[in-house]
Amino acid sequence: MLTHLNLINFALADNLAVDIETGFNVLTGETGAGKSLLLDALSACLGERTDTNYVRYGSDKADITAVFSYQENSIEAAWLKQHEMNDESGEIHLRRVIFATGRSKAWINGRPSSLSELKEIGRLLVQLYSQHSQQQLLEPPYPRHWIDRYSNFAADAQTVRQAHQNWQKNIRLHQAAIDAQANRQQRMETLGLQLEELExxxxxxxxxxxxxxxxxxxxxxxxxxxxxxxxxxxxxxxxxxxxxxxxxxxxxxxxxxxxxxxxxxxxxxxxxxxxxxxxxxxxxxxxxxxxxxxxxxxxxxxxxxxxxxxxxxxxxxxxxxxxxxxxxxxxxxxxxLEDPETLAEQVEQSHQAFLTQAQHLDQIRRDASGPLAEQLTEQVKILALPEAHFEFKFEALEQPSAEGLSAIQLLFTANKGIPAQPLARVASGGELSRIALVMQVMNAEKTDAEVLVFDEIDVGISGGTAEVVGRLLSGLAQHVQILCITHQAQVAAQSDQHLLVKKQQTDPASSTIIELNEDERVLELARMTGGVEINETTIQHAKQLRQLKFQPTL
Incomplete structure (x- = not known):
């Protein structure tokens, strides 16, 4: 779990320390206040690419530290033990220093580390979902990856990739034997004479x-x-x-x-x-x-x-x-390479082994796709798409690939009586936003990471739909820690901790993050719903939104 972030001379942050609580945490603030500041800093600590723009104007370096707690029997504890970085305090300290020259340095629990090590431990700790994730839905591999991830088929898929790799390797060896047949004997005689001379x-x-x-x-x-x-x-x-x-x-x-x-x-x-x-x-x-x-x-x-x-x-x-x-x-x-026929037998054996594994993977994907499409349909319906319907379409590939035997498409319709068609062809931007959100939440239920970060994934929704999204995230936060940037008051009202990002017109300008108490939360929710003019009506509405937090969930 993420417990603390400390930013020194990072972008608009001069010296900023934030404690993060368990459950559902939201960040809100006016446009340009620097809401992505915390997530950018966290990404830097997780080994993502950075540039000199992250170094505060007039400073020679930016220094960011993220602190996580972990359990003794967790996968991150095993990783730390394997890399001899375990700490008796039960904490993981990830530190990244970015220099104005463009270089950067990293530490894990005080030990100098590589960015690849930061990324390794980062994948175990945090899962990030961005506002652009809906575009992933339109990429051809996404439905296949989503089925595998949600249904825990990653090991089967990896077995198929390895079998395909072995098959292709044997094909190359066989071809090399055929190509080398002409000059192989001459080269072997030459090598024999040279070896004899050196003997x-x-x-x-x-x-x-x-x-x-x-x-x-x-x-x-x-x-x-x-x-x-x-x-x-x-x-x-x-x-x-x-x-x-x-x-x-x-x-x-x-x-x-x-x-x-x-x-x-x-x-x-x-x-x-x-x-x-x-x-x-x-x-x-x-x-x-x-x-x-x-x-x-x-x-x-x-x-x-x-x-x-x-x-x-x-x-x-x-x-x-x-x-x-x-x-x-x-x-x-x-x-x-002396006997191409023997290698040809190996090609056939590895081909059959690949087909056996690939057929198994294809079948379990097909078996899982029906119930998974029904579950996705039910989850999306509550987001103001009552007639939504999903199907997975399997089409055999002309040539088997390392990813299997079939291309998988996600089909969708939002209208009763209209056949489902490829998602990219029929879904509007608003529909894509809601579908992406539900698929991400469903994936998040299966992730090993204890921290989920949602960066404005509620873009394109509002009103009652936003309230449902807030409840979905609040329910998910019963099992994992969530950090979410949002513009929706209905989402923010469901949170356990509300952090407000404010820009200060210092010289140079800076951003600060304030943890709001209950009264301050109401005022911020009123600002988010009512704009600049906050009156009694918007305040009462904000209070009602907060009360929904404590009503039974969906």
Missing amino acids: EIMSMNYSEIEQEFDRLSHHEHIMQDCSYGLNALDDAEQNINQEIASIIRRIETHAGRSEQLGEIYNSMLNAQSELQDASANLRQFIDRQSFDPERMEQLNNQLEIFHRLARKYRTQPEVLTEQYQLWQQELEQLQQ
């Missing part, structure tokens, strides 16, 4: 050979320098180890007189131990070294092989092993 160096490690050869090449200098070092450390008449021992004896006599001298004494002891170990190891290294001309000649020959092959295949000696593996993979792939 002798596969047991060798170029880096180790190069290092050992370098060490033998500089054997004399290494021994001279090591001997010099050992002599200075331990063998000379006045060597370093003796000098350090003498210094330690002198400091030891005073170590107890000063804490700092005590620390120095301990440091000297550690240094003495390290030098003694180094001297012993150096002596052991010198004793074990010997120059082997035959071994050096062997290493030189191996290096020559590496360099010769590297020149031949135009690469670096150290990557010959990687090249060998790449050629081996290519050869294995060509060998798999």
Whole structure:
């Protein structure tokens, strides 16, 4: 549930903090007051695209934070645990900073995050429905998506898409085998010769050979320098180890007189131990070294092989092993393409698997479409469309697709005795608004998100229809939290929390959001119904609208 929003230098907001309550929350205000301010800020916190227009004039950045509460066994809790972002407070803090340069940064519970992570958690928390959602009804895929979403067919649809993808992949492999048939054998012979030539160096490690050869090449200098070092450390008449021992004896006599001298004494002891170990190891290294001309000649020959092959295949000696593996993979792939008939069988098997899944999906969609159309019809009738009727029309596709076997159309009629026709052809703008609203409310009943945002979805309705919409949203708010921008007093009157957006003519201008008490709500409802002039009649009407909130729902 959304509990708090904080906006700093975001658009018209200077420093704005808003607490959001459970249930049905509405935002109202005059045109241009900035009613979309809260929703734009929320969208930014959910990872949506932003631009520099969101940064308040004269500021170098905008800072927005949205706070959500969640339950321990919720899907968002599982997401936070998976991404190691869970918080003992039981809250989710989403923060977005937008810079005037166009860049932005994001955090989830204080941890820097990517926009894709914001979007992932955002989809689990919030579902947004805009005033333009009615246009989605006219898009061909919408009826299919709506049936799948409302009827919980998403998993079946995904299975069909995967089966279709597998079928198409096998088709491409089969075609590749046919195309490669002509030059496959020649390429396989070439790869075989190349692999055979590199086989002798596969047991060798170029880096180790190069290092050992370098060490033998500089054997004399290494021994001279090591001997010099050992002599200075331990063998000379006045060597370093003796000098350090003498210094330690002198400091030891005073170590107890000063804490700092005590620390120095301990440091000297550690240094003495390290030098003694180094001297012993150096002596052991010198004793074990010997120059082997035959071994050096062997290493030189191996290096020559590496360099010769590297020149031949135009690469670096150290990557010959990687090249060998790449050629081996290519050869294995060509060998798999050896039998196009076997791949043809795989194409047929995957095709049949796809058809089985697609036929199942098509059938359950058809079975669900009838009751769903009846339910949609009954829901739309109460929005001043008493003769509304819906049907879903299934037409077989010429070629099956990843989405199934049939194209699905939503048919509609608003008049008794008139056959239902495609929605885009017969529905008016007002009818589309009401249909979109009902379909969104029905979808919202199925969503996992605990916060539903409706941005002026009641555009095109008024009067008693608006009252019904308000009751629909109020009933839905018994199960989820709703945040709604509205111009309809009948809708706003049904809310649990009423937020008023007001523009202040500061320099520069700013917007503020005020939570209204009951008396203030009545005055705002009167303004929404009566305009600028508020009189006793409009106030009484506003009070009556509020009283409807507490009457039994539909």
